[in-house]
Each structure stands twice: as C-alpha cells, then as structure tokens.
Amino acid sequence: MSLSTLTARQAHAQSVRKRSTTIAIISTTVVALLIYLLVPLAPGWPAVKKSFFNAEIFIKSFPTLLEAFLLDVMIFLWCAPLIAILGLVIALCRDARSPALYPLRLFGAIYTDVFRGVPVILIVYLIGFGVPGLGLSRPWNSPYIWGSLALILTYSAYVAEIFRSGIESIHSSQRAAAASLGLSPSDTMRFVVLPQAIRRVVPANMNMFIALQKDVALLSFIGPVEILRQAGVYKSLYANFTPYVVAAVIFLIITIPATRLADHLMSKQRRERS
Amino acid sequence: MSDLKLVDVHKSFGDHKVCEGINLSVHDGEMVCLIGSSGSGKSTLLRCMNLLEDIDEGEIFLDGMDISVPGLDPQPIRQQIGIVFQSFNLFPHMTAVENVMLAPRRIHKKSRAELLLEVEALFSKFGLADRMQNYPDQLSGGQQQRVAIVRALAMQPKIMLFDEITSALDPELVAEVLDVLRQLRSQGMTMVLATHEMNFARELADKVCFLDGGRILEAGTPEAVFSNPQKPRTQAFLQSIL
Numbered sequence: 001m002s003l004s005t006l007t008a009r010q011a012h013a014q015s016v017r018k019r020s021t022t023i024a025i026i027s028t029t030v031v032a033l034l035i036y037l038l039v040p041l042a043p044g045w046p047a048v049k050k051s052f053f054n055a056e057i058f059i060k061s062f063p064t065l066l067e068a069f070l071l072d073v074m075i076f077l078w079c080a081p082l083i084a085i086l087g088l089v090i091a092l093c094r095d096a097r098s099p100a101l102y103p104l105r106l107f108g109a110i111y112t113d114v115f116r117g118v119p120v121i122l123i124v125y126l127i128g129f130g131v132p133g134l135g136l137s138r139p140w141n142s143p144y145i146w147g148s149l150a151l152i153l154t155y156s157a158y159v160a161e162i163f164r165s166g167i168e169s170i171h172s173s174q175r176a177a178a179a180s181l182g183l184s185p186s187d188t189m190r191f192v193v194l195p196q197a198i199r200r201v202v203p204a205n206m207n208m209f210i211a212l213q214k215d216v217a218l219l220s221f222i223g224p225v226e227i228l229r230q231a232g233v234y235k236s237l238y239a240n241f242t243p244y245v246v247a248a249v250i251f252l253i254i255t256i257p258a259t260r261l262a263d264h265l266m267s268k269q270r271r272e273r274s
Numbered sequence: 275m276s277d278l279k280l281v282d283v284h285k286s287f288g289d290h291k292v293c294e295g296i297n298l299s300v301h302d303g304e305m306v307c308l309i310g311s312s313g314s315g316k317s318t319l320l321r322c323m324n325l326l327e328d329i330d331e332g333e334i335f336l337d338g339m340d341i342s343v344p345g346l347d348p349q350p351i352r353q354q355i356g357i358v359f360q361s362f363n364l365f366p367h368m369t370a371v372e373n374v375m376l377a378p379r380r381i382h383k384k385s386r387a388e389l390l391l392e393v394e395a396l397f398s399k400f401g402l403a404d405r406m407q408n409y410p411d412q413l414s415g416g417q418q419q420r421v422a423i424v425r426a427l428a429m430q431p432k433i434m435l436f437d438e439i440t441s442a443l444d445p446e447l448v449a450e451v452l453d454v455l456r457q458l459r460s461q462g463m464t465m466v467l468a469t470h471e472m473n474f475a476r477e478l479a480d481k482v483c484f485l486d487g488g489r490i491l492e493a494g495t496p497e498a499v500f501s502n503p504q505k506p507r508t509q510a511f512l513q514s515i516l
Contacts, residue, residue, distance in 0.1 A: 173363045174363060176359075177359065179352065180324055180352055180426075181377035181381075181426070181429055182349045182351075182352040182353030182381055183376070183380060191380070192365055195367050196365075
C-alpha cells in the first residue's frame with residue numbers, strides 16, 4: 001500500500017518540477033525574442049549598433065585592451081594584500097578594549113567613518129593629485145603609488161568593518177573558554193577568535209575584492225594607461241564606442257566567475273551554520 | 275594544598291541578584307556538589323570562583339590568598355582553577371590535541387614535543403587516544419566534553435570546576451563523562467560541580483549544597499541533604515526531581 005502512494009507522490013512531484021521548468025523556458029524565450037525583435041525597431045538602433053557593437057573594431061582593439069587590463073590586475077595584486085593587512089589592523093584597533101588603548105579605538109572609528117563616507121573617486125583625486133603636488137621627485141610622484149594608496153585607504157575601511165563583524169560574530173563562550181584556561185587577551189584574539197572570524201568573513205571579503213578589481217579603473221583619471229584609459233584612446237582614434245564594450249566584456253570575464261564563487265561560498269557557509 | 279573559601283559573596287547583574295551572601299569552603303581533595311533549579315545561581319557562582327565574573331562584595335580565598343581583590347591579574351589564578359562548561363566550548367578550528375595543547379604551550383612555554391607525551395597520556399587515560407587528531411565536530415558530545423576536561427586538566431590546575439557538564443548530552447553519553455569525574459575523584463582532585471545528576475552527587479560528593487535564589491539554603495553530607503532535608507524548599511526540590 002505504502003509503495004503505491006509513494007510512487008503517486010513521486011509522480012506528482014515530478015510533474016510539478018517538469019511544469020515549472022517548461023514555464024521557465026517558455027517565458028525566457030519569449031522575453032529574449034521580444035528584445036531581439038523590438039530593440040532593432042528603435043529609431044536610433046542602426047547608429048547605436050554601428051558605434052557600440054562594431055565587430056571589426058572589437059577584434060582590432062581586443063588584444064591591446066587585454067594587455068592594458070594586465071595593468072589593472074597588477075595594481076589589484078599589490079593593493080589586495082595591503083588592504084587585507086591594513087583592514088585587519090584597523091579592525092583590531094576598533095576592538096581594543098583596554099581604556100589605555102582608547103585613542104586607537106577612536107582612530108579606528110574615525111578612519112572607517114571618513115573613508116567609507118567619501119566617494120572613492122574623490123579620494124583618488126585628492127591623494128592622486130594632492131600628494132604629488134607637494135613637489136616630490138621621481139619615483140615618489142608616481143600616480144601608481146598614490147592612486148594605489150587611495151584604493152588601499154578606502155577599501156581597508158570597508159574590509160576592516162567586515163573583519164570587525166566577523167570578530168563580533170564569535171560567541172562570547174569562546175572567549176570565556178580561552179580566558180578560563182588563563183590565556184591572555186592577545187593570545188585569545190590571536191589563536192581563538194581571529195582564526196574563526198577570518199574564515200567566517202572570507203565570502204564577504206571576496207565581494208569587496210571583486211569591487212576593488214573594478215574600481216582599479218578609477219586610477220585612469222589620474223594617469224595610468226590601464227584598460228579604461230586605453231579604451232578611451234581607441235574611442236577617440238576610431239570615433240567609436242565599441243572599445244568600451246570590449247573593456248566591459250574583459251571585466252566580466254574576470255568578475256562573473258569570481259562573483260559566482262563568492263556566492264557559492266556564501267551559501268555553503270549559510271547551510272553549514274544553519 | 276588546594277583550598278577554596280568563599281566568604282559572603284554577592285553578585286548581581288543589574289537589578290537581578292544572583293548570589294546573595296554565599297559562604298562555602300572546599301577543602302583539599304574534596305568534591306562539593308551544588309544542586310538547585312535552573313537560575314538558582316550555581317553557574318554564576320562557579321564563574322565567580324574562576325574570576326570569569328567579578329564579584330560585587332565578599333572575598334574568595336585560594337589557599338588563603340584573597341583572589342577577589344579588585345585589580346588582581348586574573349590570568350595566573352585561572353591557570354590554577356580549571357572550568358568545564360555545559361556547552362563544551364572547544365575551539366572548533368583546532369583538532370582535539372591542539373585544543374588541549376594551546377594553553378600549556380603559550381603559558382608554560384613548553385615545546386610541542388615535551389607536551390605531546392603528557393597530553394597523549396591524558397588522552398589515553400580517558401579513552402580518547404584515537405581521537406586526538408579529530409576536530410570537535412567529528413566527535414560525539416561525550417567525546418567533546420571529555421576533550422574539554424582534558425584541556426582543563428592539561429594546565430594542571432589545583433581545583434576543577436564543572437558547570438552542568440552532562441546537561442547538554444544525550445542520556446546514553448552521560449555515563450562516559452561521569453566516569454571521568456569518578457576517575458578524577460579517586461585521584462584526589464579537588465572539585466566543585468554544579469549538577470543535576472543527583473545519584474552521582476549522592477554517591478560521590480563529600481558535601482552537597484542546595485542553592486535557591488542566590489543563597490545556600492542547605493548544606494551538608496549527601497546523606498543529610500538527600501535523606502533528611504530540613505527546609506521545605508529543599509524537600510520540594512528533591513521531591514520534584516527524584
């Protein structure tokens with residue numbers, strides 16, 4: 001008896017699953033078809049197509065733009081570890097509990113407030129143009145140094161807040177267990193709290209670093225010929241916007257897999273914790 | 275020597291008074307059981323003894339030295355008074371053996387190699403020899419709690435405090451943890467237990483204290499407290515659980 005009811009249930013579940021898949025496929029096809037048919041009807045479409053989706057210019061500019069993108073990757077690679085370290089230091093400043101360390105705490109709070117409160121591009125301008133304006137000699141007037149510093153300062157403020165939320169998410173019983181063994185507060189932080197906190201915020205930090213990879217393009221405004229600036233050069237050269245589309249595609253090649261990975265880690269963690 | 279003496283200890287959280295004038299002596303080699311309903315102040319009292327909580331009034335003496343003096347560095351004291359918690363509180367990112375070795379390595383500055391022998395001996399003594407390399411989430415509740423006990427013992431404390439250490443365990447795992455306590459008892463470890471295991475307390479305790487509303491309402495030998503309770507409140511409590 002139970003066998004037949006079970007199969008009836010399974011059959012029902014299967015038909016429900018099948019039906020939702022079919023509906024999803026149909027609705028997606030309809031929307032895609034509508035876009036494909038309707039967009040070309042717009043009066044400006046031929047002009048947009050010519051200036052944004054020119055296949056010839058796409059192929060011609062792709063290799064150079066990919067090369068220029070390597071500069072973005074390099075800037076990212078030296079900024080990322082410094083951001084992680086500085087972010088951790090700021091987070092630890094904000095977590096300082098002894099009254100003697102109150103100035104550190106205050107510094108941490110002001111730091112995160114200021115750098116999270118100002119648009120990244122403004123920090124890039126202010127530091128990227130301001131500091132070399134002091135009349136520093138080469139190589140200390142390089143926009144690479146000061147542009148990178150601007151990114152490091154801004155992003156470490158966000159990363160610090162992520163680390164701090166990780167530190168606060170560790171249950172007080174862990175600190176109590178460490179304290180009860182006679183471990184010092186700094187040993188407790190170093191061996192018990194931080195290793196757990198850092199693991200817990202890996203997905204959140206990955207999202208920050210994906211955002212950083214995109215924001216490296218902001219340095220184009222103060223000099224370095226990275227992908228965005230190189231695309232601008234091509235735009236003027238060909239009088240065509242296709243190079244910008246190429247740049248967008250190149251960014252997506254990196255950021256989409258990274259975003260998927262971060263999402264995957266995030267949902268895996270949610271499952272583990274529930 | 276390991277004597278612990280509490281004199282008129284008061285502790286409150288905000289307006290809520292948790293300990294109201296506790297007097298208690300634990301002598302060398304004794305096992306003292308604190309019994310009473312949840313919220314009667316047993317856990318808080320244990321946490322005060324190992325300075326996880328500051329007391330508001332009163333004194334706590336360890337071997338005649340007042341350890342409740344405000345401003346005293348708690349770390350050296352806690353190293354001498356081990357505590358095991360209801361919820362194990364193992365460090366989840368470390369293997370069992372790393373959990374146990376962390377504090378002795380950092381505090382006693384012993385090398386891994388010289389510690390490993392001592393620690394291995396402790397693990398095998400409590401039937402955990404094959405569990406040293408496991409992470410806490412790979413262990414049963416009973417095994418985790420035994421590792422937590424080993425972790426506290428590895429600091430070679432003078433006194434061990436146990437805060438309802440079997441309350442979070444499945445019934446069939448309680449016995450293996452109580453066996454560990456039995457073993458410690460027979461070696462003469464000085465112990466204070468907050469517990470709901472009345473049969474265990476009756477069998478092994480030197481002294482049983484019934485706590486109610488932050489006071490020790492009745493104290494004495496297990497025989498006196500369990501078989502011949504004087505106060506109506508004690509009688510009611512024992513009746514409700516036995």
